[in-house]
Amino acid sequence: MLSRRLKPNLLITGTPGCGKSTSCELLQRRLSDYKYYNISDFAKEHDCYEGYDEDRKSHIVDEDKLLDELEPLLREGGSIVDWHVNDVFPERLIDLVVVLRCDNSILYDRLHARKYHDSKIQENLDAEIMGVVLQDAQESYAEEIVVELQSDTTEQMEANVDRIVDWVELWLKQHKKGVTNELEEGVSSDDNESD
Numbered sequence: 001m002l003s004r005r006l007k008p009n010l011l012i013t014g015t016p017g018c019g020k021s022t023s024c025e026l027l028q029r030r031l032s033d034y035k036y037y038n039i040s041d042f043a044k045e046h047d048c049y050e051g052y053d054e055d056r057k058s059h060i061v062d063e064d065k066l067l068d069e070l071e072p073l074l075r076e077g078g079s080i081v082d083w084h085v086n087d088v089f090p091e092r093l094i095d096l097v098v099v100l101r102c103d104n105s106i107l108y109d110r111l112h113a114r115k116y117h118d119s120k121i122q123e124n125l126d127a128e129i130m131g132v133v134l135q136d137a138q139e140s141y142a143e144e145i146v147v148e149l150q151s152d153t154t155e156q157m158e159a160n161v162d163r164i165v166d167w168v169e170l171w172l173k174q175h176k177k178g179v180t181n182e183l184e185e186g187v188s189s190d191d192n193e194s195d
C-alpha cells in the first residue's frame, strides 16, 4: 500500500560540514512549498535535550522526545529534514535519503573555518573517511531510497539539487499513478465482492 502523503519527505544527511544546510537552502528555493527542519535548531527550539556532553561540548538530543514532536509534522509530507544523524527517523516517514559526501581536505578547511576544536575536526574527518553516516543510512533504509552525492564544489551542489528536484517530480508522478491504480483496484475488488 502506498504512503498517503501527497508530497515526499526528504532526509539530507552527512558528516557536519559536508554541506547539508547550504544544499537545503538551495533546495528549498526550488521546493518553496516544502518545510525545512534543521534538526539541531528544532531540538533546541522544542527543548529535546536529555543532557550535555562535556567532551563534545554539545547537547545530547532526547530522540524519543524529538520524534514525538516531529512525527506529526512529517506525516503531512513535503518536508526537508537536515541532520547528521539519520538512523532515528522511522523508515515509514522518509521517502529519500541523500547522503552528502566531501573530500577530506575540503572538509578540514570548512570545519577549521567554523573554528571547531582540533579533536572535533578529527572526529568528523574520521567519520567521513569511514563513511559512518552512509553506513548508518544503508543499515536504516531500503537500498533504493539511499543516494550518495559528492558535494565538494558549488557546481556539484547545484547538480545535486537538480537531481533531488528531478527525483521529487518522479515521486509525485509515480505516486499519483499508484494512488489512481490503487483506487481502481479498490473499485474493481469491491465489484468482485459484490458478484
Ligand SMILES: Nc1ncnc2c1ncn2[C@@H]1O[C@H](COP(=O)(O)OP(=O)(O)O)[C@@H](O)[C@H]1O
Pocket (backbone or CB within 6 Å): 014, 015, 016, 017, 018, 019, 020, 021, 022, 023, 110, 151, 152, 153, 154, 155, 156, 157
Ligand atoms: N558543495 C559545496 N561547495 C562549496 N562550498 C560548500 C559546499 N557545501 C558547503 N559548502 C560550504 O561549507 C560550509 C559548511 O556547509 P554547511 O552547509 O553548513 O554544512 P553542514 O550543514 O553539513 O554542517 C559552508 O561555509 C558552506 O558554504
